[in-house]
Amino acid sequence: MNGYAGHILRVNLTKRTHTISPLPEDLARDYLGGRGFVAKLMWDEIPQGADPLGPDNKIIAAPGPLTGVFLPGSGKLEFGAKSPASGGYGDSNIGGHISPEIKYAGFDALIIEGVATEPVMLVIEDHNIEIRPASEYWGKGALESEAMLKNDLGEDFQIATIGPAGENLVYFACISHDFGRQAGRTGVGAVMGSKKLKAIAVKGTKSVPLADTKATIEVGKKMFEACFEKPGFEEWTPQGTAGVTDWVNEVGAFPTRNFKSGYFPKHQFINGEQIVTQIKVTDKACYSCPIPCGKYSHAKTPKYDVHVEGPEYETIALIGGNTEIDNIKDCAYANYICDELGLDSISAGNVIGFAMECYEKGVIKGEDIDGRTLNFGSVDDFVWLANDIAYRKGVGNVLAEGVKTASEKFGEDTARFAIQVKGVEWSGYEARYAPAMMLSYITCDVGAHHNRSWAITYDVASGRDVMEGKAQRTIELQHIRPLFDMLCLCRLQWVELGFELDWYPQIFKAVTGREFSFEELLGFSERIWNLTRCYSLREIEGFGRSFDYPPARFMEEPITDGPTEGKFMPRESIDYLLDDYYKLRGWDNNGIPSQAQLSKMKLEFAEPVIAPLRK
Amino acid sequence: MGVIKVSVRGHAVEYFPGQEERFDFPADKPLTIRQMLDILGVNPLLIMMANVNGVKRSKDYTITAGDEVLLFSPPSGG
Known part of the structure; x- marks a missing residue:
């Protein structure tokens, strides 16, 4: 089938086995790829009523028919699993370079089922598949373990990992890749952690059949040229998505103080210009991208010295506005903490904003948090709580299951300001x-x-x-x-x-x-x-x-x-x-x-x- | 009467007359970017940012014939 690698890889972590089967033609015909494959395979394969964090849930990772082809932005991957956050459909997509690598290894979908008895990683090198022990990486941060795996396996492997949040089944744990890209939403990282799967490493050397190679190259080239000719093409990259921060405040839609307001008076201190002037080291792109939105940054103060991809707009909004952290370096630091812990920075900022309001209202008391504080505007308070969530300590253990569950446990009308839908x-x-x-x-x-x-x-x-x-x-x-x-x-x-x-x-x-x-x-x-x-x-x-x-x-x-x-x-x-x-x-x-x-x-x-x- | 050369980047172009991403705006006298958008029937809030002759300017900046104005749609998150 043109556009497809032609195979599905199924890995059973309980039995420590794998099978490689042909991609069903009707799946490609009717569901195209990516999210379509995820949705159909979830419907067909995950038993009704499966525990999202139990052995019957499955992680499905699917590139699409255009993945890895010479055209702008062909590097996305869709992860899917029954969501621990909602109990229903869950998926999340990720950029970087791993999606084309999966396709070049010969696969249109990975289906990972069962539960390992000890930490493992899945190593895919074309059709050579290994489930290897991963205890030495377990407990390490998502960024740290990716660096270790690059060092151990080789730079040409593309790696997806989880951090401590995924290992500890936090409902908003993400899957991380490319030192700063995340499949952040719906708790797919927790599903990976529930299977004791620390990492997926992929290296591919195969090619993908094309219906018309000449036309693919011609159209792809024209698509790149059309991008370059767009008005203001060169103005997009410097700030990336963070460039929208001022505008979202201008229209009164910027999450502020746990969504009490739509306007953060100090937004100019956390906007795209602050990234460019204070912390940006370089731009960072995904596979085949002509407009790199990633900003690789270095935030250094007497308290910390971190490198991080970001913060992008969503992180600025939820960490910056929603918890009122009002300077870009502290936002980048909190972003780094979330990335290393393997927490979705969107949900983390939302959950911690919720916790700060609970503290302000006396729902969370000083004695509940060992006398520490939980104040809006404090990056120190953000960081200790992010750690306690990832390691499920104290009140962090309650918050680790998201604001919906936390509000049900806290009671006292906290559901009113638990800002979620369907548990996300x-x-x-x-x-x-x-x-x-x-x-x-x-x-x-x-x-x-x-x-x-x-x-x-x-x-x-x-x-x-x-x-x-x-x-x-x-x-x-x-x-x-x-x-x-x-x-x-x-x-x-x-x-x-x-x-x-x-x-x-x-x-x-x-x-x-x-x-x-x-x-x-x-x-x-x-x-x-x-x-x-x-x-x-x-x-x-x-x-x-x-x-x-x-x-x-x-x-x-x-x-x-x-x-x-x-x-x-x-x-x-x-x-x-x-x-x-x-x-x-x-x-x-x-x-x-x-x-x-x-x-x-x-x-x-x-x-x-x-x-x-x-x- | 001269013209202001206007370019629009991104999805907000669908709210401009003719959905043209490059057009000439006839200008017989100086006016602000905001006033130009009003004349075009485009809500100024649809524009995130403007560059005039390569320099970032507010929507209240005055433009005149011969200027090149680049209008940016807001990006939609990350």
Whole structure:
């Protein structure tokens, strides 16, 4: 099959065995790759009711049909597993260089099942597969262990690791790679830790068949040239995503003080300019990327001396604004701590902001934390709590399972300000005055994540008080952006440079020989959106509409200051958005896909599971 | 009457007339970037940043015929 390596690697850690099987043609035909493979394999292979941190859960890692091909941004990898954070569908994508390496080793998907009895690592060198002891790396930081493995195995291995947070089953532990790239969301690192799998190391030397080699090179070259010709191409790289910090404050959407506000008065001290002038060493790119968004930085003060990739915007928002750490060096230091511990910096900033508010309100008392403090604005307090979370010490052990679980244990109305959806912490955009962005978050299939739909400019353009049309736009974006995760491409060329979407069917045809319009490709993405909904419906008791609401803070408490001061989104507005959204999706009023919708999506196999859930 | 050469980088171009990422804006007198956006019917909040003749400027910076203005859409997170 053109565009595919042609094989799936299955590794059983319990039996310490592996098998290599041909990639099923119908899987490639109907689900394309990446996120599509993850969703379908999860549905088919993870037993209903499996414990996310038990032996029946599986880690699936899948490149896409365009991975490793000569075109801009072809280096993404999709990780998936049943999420310990939500109990439902979970996936997270990662950049760097490991995705093409998996493909060059000859695989379109890795399926890792079972549990090892002692720490191990999976070493893949083309079709030579080994499960090796990894006790000497267990307990080491994610960055440190990657460096050790590079030293021990060779620089030409690409390595994914977990840190102590993954080893200790923290629900927002990430999988790390390339010294600063993370599959951060939904707790995929904890699933890896539950299997005692410290690392995956890959080296590949094979090639991937192309339908039309000449056309692939020609179209790929034109795509690069089109990037270079975009207005302001050269202006993108210096600050990367951190360049948006001031603007998010200007529109009053910057998470501040555990999402009490959408405006951080000291945002100029943690923005992209501060990265460039104070800490940046160099730019850092993923595979085949013409617009490196990574900033490799060095933060040094009398207290610390660290190198870190970042901070990128989301980290600035959740560590900077949300815990009110107001200088870029301290943000970079906290970023480094999260990266080394293997914590998702988005959830970590959200969880620690929540804990700081609990401390402020007296829910967490001094005696609960050995007399230490937990104050907004304190990087020292951030760092001790991040460590205690990763090692599950004291109150950190409660917070290690995320704000939803922690608020259930703390009680005292803390769920009101536990800023999450479906058990996954909200990322970097306050949405009380941005209806399409709000809807994007609450309907996101993996929880409160911006990756699936980012709609703030649409809200600004179409009116932030207007509810009509927001569901339609959200759905469009929820098909476009996850399509990139199926093809395993970076979307930044499109959204940041304005790169035309029409390029993608052209390169898809050259690589695979299959001809689709972009709209037709979106049809595959819509199928997966329905399938991931079905997966969570199957796995989470009572799943449906009630899981699609934001925390009470967003529905009842006005934003405290800044450009959006006084704004909140009452429950009736949320209901309007959800009603519109479900109707357009062909789902019932409880957010359950109709039989006709499943049939239209060619998901008839899900009907026996979904039918009993409809009222 | 001269023109201001305007370029738009990124997804906000879809909110500009004709969705053109490069166009000439007729300018018979100086005006601010914000005023130009108002005339174009584009909410200034859709623009994250502006460069005028290669130098970063605020949306309240005054531009005139012959200037080259580059308008940046906000990036969508990391």
